[in-house]
Structure formats: structure tokens, C-alpha cells
Amino acid sequence: MMFVGDSLNRGQYVSLICLLHQLIPEHAKSMETFDSLTVFRAKDYNATIEFYWAPFLLESNSDNAVIHRVTDRIVRKGSINTHGRRWKGADIIVFNTYLWWITGSKMKILLGSFNDKVKKIVEMSAEESYRIAMKSMVRWVKLNMDTSKTRVFFTSMSPSHAKSIEWGGESEGNCYNETTPIDDPTYWGSDSKRSIMQVIGEVFRKSKVPITFLNITQLSSYRKDAHTSIYKKQWNPLTPEQLANPATYADCVHWCLPGLQDTWNELLFAKLFFP
Ligand SMILES: *[C@@H]1O[C@H](CO)[C@@H](O)[C@H](O)[C@H]1NC(C)=O
Numbered sequence: 682m683m684f685v686g687d688s689l690n691r692g693q694y695v696s697l698i699c700l701l702h703q704l705i706p707e708h709a710k711s712m713e714t715f716d717s718l719t720v721f722r723a724k725d726y727n728a729t730i731e732f733y734w735a736p737f738l739l740e741s742n743s744d745n746a747v748i749h750r751v752t753d754r755i756v757r758k759g760s761i762n763t764h765g766r767r768w769k770g771a772d773i774i775v776f777n778t779y780l781w782w783i784t785g786s787k788m789k790i791l792l793g794s795f796n797d798k799v800k801k802i803v804e805m806s807a808e809e810s811y812r813i814a815m816k817s818m819v820r821w822v823k824l825n826m827d828t829s830k831t832r833v834f835f836t837s838m839s840p841s842h843a844k845s846i847e848w849g850g851e852s853e854g855n856c857y858n859e860t861t862p863i864d865d866p867t868y869w870g871s872d873s874k875r876s877i878m879q880v881i882g883e884v885f886r887k888s889k890v891p892i893t894f895l896n897i898t899q900l901s902s903y904r905k906d907a908h909t910s911i912y913k914k915q916w917n918p919l920t921p922e923q924l925a926n927p928a929t930y931a932d933c934v935h936w937c938l939p940g941l942q943d944t945w946n947e948l949l950f951a952k953l954f955f956p
């Protein structure tokens with residue numbers, strides 16, 4: 682089984698490993714990371730559950746598993762096999778991709794190769810470029826997986842909670858210091874773009890290969906209280922200014938574990954074993 686995508690998909694992967702590994706004795710399991718690939722092995726079952734870092738699914742200049750905080754993000758069109766060759770042979774794949782497409786107003790799409798001396802780059806909307814990636818993913822599944830023996834899942838966008846004004850909070854706040862879910866059943870944050878959800882729906886409606894959709898966006902959008910917030914590993918020491926105002930360094934994108942993403946895996950379990 683393999684999870685392919687960005688750090689939100691890594692969160693779901695880690696959630697699944699946490700749920701499973703406690704049932705397996707120490708000598709019968711291992712976990713190792715090789716660059717973009719993390720492999721959990723359940724030896725007695727001859728099974729692996731793996732995570733492969735590919736935040737855009739397509740080849741990009743952000744593919745280094747460690748150094749990927751680049752400001753000028755470029756994605757190469759038609760490059761699904763760059764990473765896809767590493768996914769071959771998986772019996773179950775869980776894809777995601779979203780957040781990295783919407784960080785700027787436009788996406789830069791490379792038409793040639795990253796090695797070209799003069800690079801041909803066009804700018805496209807997040808929606809247009811996202812559609813290219815989704816169609817590439819569906820085509821890859823069609824060409825590389827036997828859907829009578831394997832399963833493919835796609836997880837929808839994970840919501841963030843960067844602006845508390847959206848749920849009736851203070852104008853400056855975010856998820857920091859939030860301890861209860863949003864109770865408005867119609868709540869939908871601006872970070873979860875409906876236009877992207879529409880692209881997902883359109884691509885899957887046209888797809889001839891069966892891809893099971895995990896639509897976790899709405900149920901997660903209530904959970905302003907479930908982010909890692911200030912309780913995560915800091916890569917750089919915090920400044921006195923940050924310490925005086927913790928909201929400035931709160932992470933309102935990723936999720937605490939145990940937590941919300943265990944629910945995503947319960948949905949995955951239900952759809953995997955009771956299709
Ligand atoms: C373990 O899995 C691999 C890959 O699917 C397969 O080639 C191998 O035969 C399996 N080994 C056993 C002991 O089942």
C-alpha cells in the first residue's frame with residue numbers, strides 16, 4: 682500500500698501507521714526513510730505501507746523530500762512518470778494533492794524539461810494546472826494498474842484555519858487557542874476552493890477507471906481545534922516577538938495525531954473493505 686502526495690497525505694499515512702503498528706510486535710516491523718520514500722514493513726504479513734513525497738504528483742522544483750521550501754514553484758507538464766515509475770506494483774494507492782497549487786495566484790508550468798537551457802514556462806490558473814495534474818493521475822492509473830485486482834483512492838483538499846474572522850472570531854486570530862469545533866453545519870472556509878472541488882468532480886465523472894474518492898473536506902472544516910498549532914517541532918528557534926504572539930507561528934494546516942486524520946483512515950477502511 683502506498684500513499685502519494687504532500688505533507689497532509691503524510692499525516693494520514695502516519696495516522697494509519699500509528700493505528701496499526703501497536704498490534705505488531707517490535708521484532709516483526711520496521712520503518713525506514715530513503716529520500717522521498719518512507720517504508721513501514723509488517724514482516725509477518727509480507728506487507729509494506731509506504732509514503733512517497735510528490736506534492737504536485739507531477740515533477741516539480743519542490744520534489745526534494747527535505748529542501749522544498751522554494752518560493753517560485755514550477756511544475757512540469759506531462760511528467761507523471763518521473764515519480765510514477767516508483768509507484769508501480771502497489772496494490773493500493775492513496776493519492777492527494779492540493780495545497781501547493783493554490784499558494785500563489787498563478788502556477789508556473791514548464792513545457793520542456795528542467796534541463797533545458799532556455800526554459801519554456803507558461804502561467805496558468807490554479808484550476809487549469811490542477812486539472813492537468815488530475816488528468817495525468819487518472820491516465821497513469823489507467824496505464825499502470827490492474828483495477829480488477831488493485832484499488833485507488835484520492836483524498837480531497839484538507840482545510841486550513843488561518844483566519845478566525847471566517848468563523849466569527851477575532852479579526853487577527855487563527856487556529857491558535859481554539860479548543861472547540863465549529864458548530865455551523867454549513868461552514869466552509871475560503872482556503873478550501875470550491876473551484877478546485879469542481880475540477881475534481883469533473884475529472885472523476887469522466888474517468889473510466891474506478892478511483893474511490895475520500896471527500897474529507899467538509900467534515901474536517903469544522904475542526905479549527907484539531908491543528909498542530911504551536912505544538913509541533915520548530916525548525917528554527919523562535920524569536921522573542923513570536924513567543925510574545927504565538928498565533929504568528931501556529932500551524933493551522935497540519936493536524937495533531939491522534940486526531941482528525943484517524944477519521945480519514947476509518948473512512949478509507951470502510952471504503953476499502955466494504956466498497
Ligand atoms: C512477498 O511479497 C513479494 C512482493 O509482492 C512477493 O514477490 C514475494 O513472493 C512475497 N513473499 C512471500 C513469502 O509471500
Ligand SMILES: *[C@@H]1O[C@H](CO)[C@@H](O)[C@H](O)[C@H]1NC(C)=O
Binds near residue numbers: 858
Ligand atoms: C485563549 O482563549 C481563552 C478563551 O476564549 C481566552 O480567555 C484567552 O485569553 C486566550 N488566550 C490567548 C493567549 O489568546
Ligand SMILES: *[C@@H]1O[C@H](CO)[C@@H](O)[C@H](O)[C@H]1NC(C)=O
Binds near residue numbers: 879882896
Ligand atoms: C465533497 O463534499 C462536499 C460537501 O459535502 C460537496 O459540496 C462536494 O461537491 C463534494 N465533492 C465532490 C467532488 O463530490
